[in-house]
Amino acid sequence: MAEYIGHTKIDKNGKIIAIQSLRDHLLNSKKYAEKFGSELNIAHVTGLAAILHDLGKYRSEFQDYIKTGNEKRGSIDHSTFGGAFIKEYVTDYIQLNECDPNTRFNLQMLQNILMNAIFSHHNTNGLKDYLLTSNKSPFLERIQNFLDSKKNVNELKIIKNIFYSDVMSKANLDDYFNQAFTEFKRIVENILTNKDTTLPNLAMLGNYVYSCLLDADRTDAANFEYGKEVLNQNNSQKIFKTYYRRLVDKLDDMNKGKISQINQYRAEMSQECDDFATKKSGIYTLSLPTGGGKTLASMRLSLKHSILHNKKRIIYVLPYITIIEQNARVFREKLNNNENDTTNILEFHSNISQKLNTQYSNISHKQNNFEFQNLMDLAEDNWDSPIVITTMVQFLNTFYSSGTKNRRRLHNLCNSVIVFDEIQKLPIETTALFNYAINFLQEICNCNIILCTATQPALDKINDPKLNISKNAEIISDLDERIDQFKRVKFINKMFSNGRKSDLTCDEAAVKIFEATAKTDSILAVFNTISATEKVFTKLNELLIENNVQIPVYYLSTRMCPAHRKDVIKDIKNRLEENQPVICISTPLIEAGVDISFKSVFRSACGLDSIIQTAGRCNRNSETDCGYVYLISIKKEEENLERLKTIKAGQEIMLDMITSQQADITNLLDKNVVAQYFNIFYKKENLNGLTQGKRVGEYNLSDYVFRVGVKENNINTVPFSDFETIAKNFEVITQNTTSIIVPYGNKAKDIIAEINGVVKNKSDLKDLMKKAQSYIVNVYKNVFDTLDKERALEVISPENSNTAIYALKEGYYNEYTGLTTQFNADCVANIIF
Template sequence: MRSVYKAHINENTGAIQTVEEHSKNTADLCRQFAIPVLKNLAHNVGLLHDIGKFQEDFQRRIDGENIKVEHSTCGALVAKELYPDAAIALMMEYCIAGHHSGIPDGGYKNDTSDMTTLSGRLKRNFEDYSAYKEGIELLEINRNEILSFLMQDCGKNIEILVDKFAFLTRYVFSCLVDADSIDTARFCNGDKIRPLTADFHACLEKVNSKLSSFVCTTPLQKTRALLQQQVFDKTDINGEIYLMNMPTGSGKTLCSVKFALERAIKAGKKRIVYIIPYNSIIDQTMVVFEEMFGSDAEILRHQSTFSYEENDYAEDYLRAAKSAAENWDVESIIVTTAVQFFESVYANKRGKLRKMHNMADSILIFDEAHLMPQNYLQPCLRVITYITKYLNSEAVFLTATMPDFPKLLRQYALENSQIIDLIDNTSMFCAFQKCKYQLLGKLRAESLLEKSMNYPSSLIIVNKKKSAKKLFELCGGKKFHLSTYMTAYDREIIIREIRDELKQLEIDFPDYKDVPQDRRITIISTSLIEAGVDLDIYTVFRELSGLDSILQAGGRCNREGKRTQAEVYIFEFDDENRTLQDMKSNITSGILDKYEDISCPESIKEYYARLFFTKSDALKGKTITRNCSDISCIPFAEYARDFELIDSGTISLVVPRDEQSREIIDSLRFTGGDLGIARRLQKYTCSIYQKELDDLIRQHVVDDFGTGILCLTNTDYYDENTGVTFEAKDYFVC
């Protein structure tokens, strides 16, 4: 038997960290991260995770021999042997066996040892690793306490029990892999990077100062202050999920920030996490936060389209932020996307799940909460109730079009969540109705454009990218186009140009009278403009769609309320027939027939009631337990692979748009792609469908250089105003 069993060797110094040292360090961190009821279990998971390194072959491998040695399953075998309670043993087995490759599928009893399921792996044979017993002493686990905690709130519902078990397993796994990563980095690299921090008291003072600077003289301003006060009066109420239903123009962002800071201070929370549906909204939110908080808050921005390397940050902050993006270990504010948040809690790999345990002790703000993906609504709502009920966090659902979340949460998540409605009096909402919604019926494209040109500025929002492109080509005068055929890089430029033109138009024509034809502005867009793009348009035209989309479109019309009334026109193209599958449009059509004011709370409530009733099967069809009724066979890996919140029907295509993007694309030819390069290219991507990609491939204008990152190699197939095209520009040779 060896005297020293190595876990890691520092390549710079040659220092050795023993398996015993690494195991104990990991266990201590794992225990520190875990909630009280799971601390001893998490500690033991940390102690056992690397005991397979006591195998002689592993020691030969770490000494330089080129051999493959599996070590992760050994600790799982010990857990199975030591703990007779299946729930406790299985939770430890899943975590330990998966701490490198990801939590495996549970599998079935007849699985063989060559299979990658937990059941199959536990049938494999290993060298003797019993030397772990010499220096590793496990803590006693209170089985009754853990089993009671697991059964809590489940009643006799086996589906919820299995689902909750899966959630807690991913949570313990998160504690383990973060602890493992931290201790390894500290030993191998000497990494002791400070966390990002914020002074919540100072931030609150700045928010209060900002709010108090607003002069409430008009009826609308006074109503806004009264509506916000309803929220502020409830900061002392302890709850799990808070509903902040506030109409467009009522100051939702500032109101939610103040509420979050108040709750974080009073309830002793470590961080505030803003979860936002679109990257474009993050851009605006970050500008507001950074300008308001300054040095009082080191904000972590975590989104796929943002790269810290490309921005001018101080080295100290840059190191801390890049580290925090790995595990969300901050005592500050995090701004991220809904995709990042939900795919992190339903992943099975260590890279994504590592941050999950740091969603505890937090205030979670779900901005535009109505946009939670409906096909995954049940798992999304369930994980929010688990985090708020079991991990000492609180959530705020923020939206101007609030579904009946209390009913949805009790029907699809947990029945006894503590839900607090922050807005009691919705009668004030009528003060924020700055536009009237009118149904135009069916129109030809030419008639639609002719009507839109009667206004100083108009926004036409359509359902399809091809429709937007066609309208833009038909349109005359000062015109702009926005769709995901364009890269984010170009959309940002166009939006800045639109803002500049609108601002100049108001300066030159403050009463908007007698605006000449050549100064009238027409913006043609898909739905991407509806949330998070702050534009104030004179008149809006919206193709028939879901009521939430129409009301969001209305939020761009007369946004500042400078006119007593404005119009949002709802239309359909006369050459398109609505199908039975166009569920949202059909429901909206019924709402339009019934309600004179489709923006009233009753209309919104009925729209969602009809929608969720119609989609009831789809809402509950995506849980991890849909094909599993036993904790021993949970399909962790399979479910993580299938869990996609973004429409997988579209494909990202990178387009070179400036010198930087051209250099990055050129580097792909020689160095290949990695996550860092993919992130740096995000703002240069547009979205196309598979058949459109096939068309471009047939024309030999797309290449991935063997990296999987698809790039447009002929820029004649891209127009900066309308985006990717599917045929080259014409050339005339004289």
């Protein structure tokens, strides 16, 4: 029998140098999909999708294309045939077995899940929509268009016979399908136990199957492309046991001998977390006061729970505005005994590659001749490390965003402990979609969910959907007492003067900070925008130079790459530990996830949660009797919050609470004040419909989860969500951002150079992509456009791919403030593009 080709490997001259048979690819994909699907006990369901997904590659037309490369990539449909195969198979199955209505409905649900996963495995926007607001169904149209073609129907008959001969006999497929259907009925029965979450959980189940198929397909393709096994084979249980013992020993060492009172409180709460780990998986809250040690306490809980309940992974999710590398550094130091040892710990900031934006004519593009074959997609990480530290943006993207590399990771969240640090920073407009995802992960995927913060946002109080937080969910007992124990700052209201609001310019704010240096030489000042932060930083430096005051001033913002921010924070910490003078001017990124302590803090007006988090960077370890937090207000024209609607809303609510005396400057840490703040916040935002997601026509994104089933052309569509519409419209941040690798230091320059063509072995690419995570800056479209006009960007991925990796040219990265849109010759060193 003739050998059918699944994949080819092409050299730089366009010559085929290796071939993978289609049979091997289908069987290998089935093996991986079974492994992934076994986490939900649906190994045969996911295996069925995998073994049929590339059935259309048996077409003679496709075989001619893959041998010659004469056709445009993607121009020959191979995805629809596998879906059409399973539709025909299930139709015959129903007729042969005289199924009752309930069985028929379950069979058609299984059919549609498999069809859609197979249809969509090359669709950048995910699963096809089942039903649009116009009552059209792209899903139904896809299969109907196929069936309307006699050529397609005839080809399918030929392909079926080849498949039964080349891959799996009809008898074996029948047996395999029966096992898949048994698994499917069992999980649907589980989903039906909670009527409130039935529809969204069915939607998520389809997404889960899709994720398993994507990862199985990409993993096998990567194995073939790289010439080695890329699937992580780590023994998580062994790793977690080692890490737990190591962490507990280090915590015990910290508490030997005489320890401070505040460290004693931390040790007690850490032990409470350890004790709580025995409880069954659920959705729990960890409401440690700021400075309470929740980073290590939550990891201790996660490790012990993972050991006791056989979890495969720990996912640590931080807000998109924080510095995740700080937590990663702490975990590496405590668990790997070396802050630079990334073994078993993935620090994932964002996808590095993105679609090449051809509208930008000024971006240099390196010439390449070899076939790219989705190499960058294969190299992007699929989160199979035992411990993954990432952002809320990336977490939500696994469920809702465009890009198959995002959805590919979803199944790896299953059977994990997922810690959401600083959960109050969840973008308000994503609340509903977040709740859907978390309910599915806990109820169906057996995840243990920990919501960490000193200011719990009461997500269970939001209806439609309600987050199903477990009974007796709070991990820490006697919270009121713990909050009192950690009161170590005094708030001073500088937002008002003589009962009237007193707004400052950025220059005036810099003067206030400068004047404070007469009393203290350890100051943090946090502002809401990058623009205001830069203005204050610049003016303060001028004042210090003019007055010959020798205090170093550091700057922090998201215009700096993670490695740069890490170095700056390390320098600041060293100075603080040595009691040397230091000032830090920062955007809000420092207010969460950074273990640092200043004697005095200035905070631009914002929401209560941000005020409390910023206060947590003041007198953190009770170094003095009392630290001081000065609340100031910046003029609107200098700190424009129109595009930062959540920050603006929080600021307005906080000012109203203070002026109406609902909150007193002396009791901002009181949990009742915090609860009142969030109650007002959610009511205010619900009136604007923000918690329901972005508007799409007359509907909200979350409405798509509740599409009712329709009957059309005798095909029942099940009440699943329209993931393609969501993917086209979903964004965690209000503007799309683009990831750019920046030339910060020699390591970054070496990575850029290697990706740009020095790499000799493709198997090294995935490692390079991981290393590049520390040198990424994400920029909004307006900044990207400016960089394009300045000719400041280089595309360092092959030209004949629609995938781009953007690199910033030297001269556009400042050693103090990071990425800049204006060329500076002082920033230039030697690098070849």
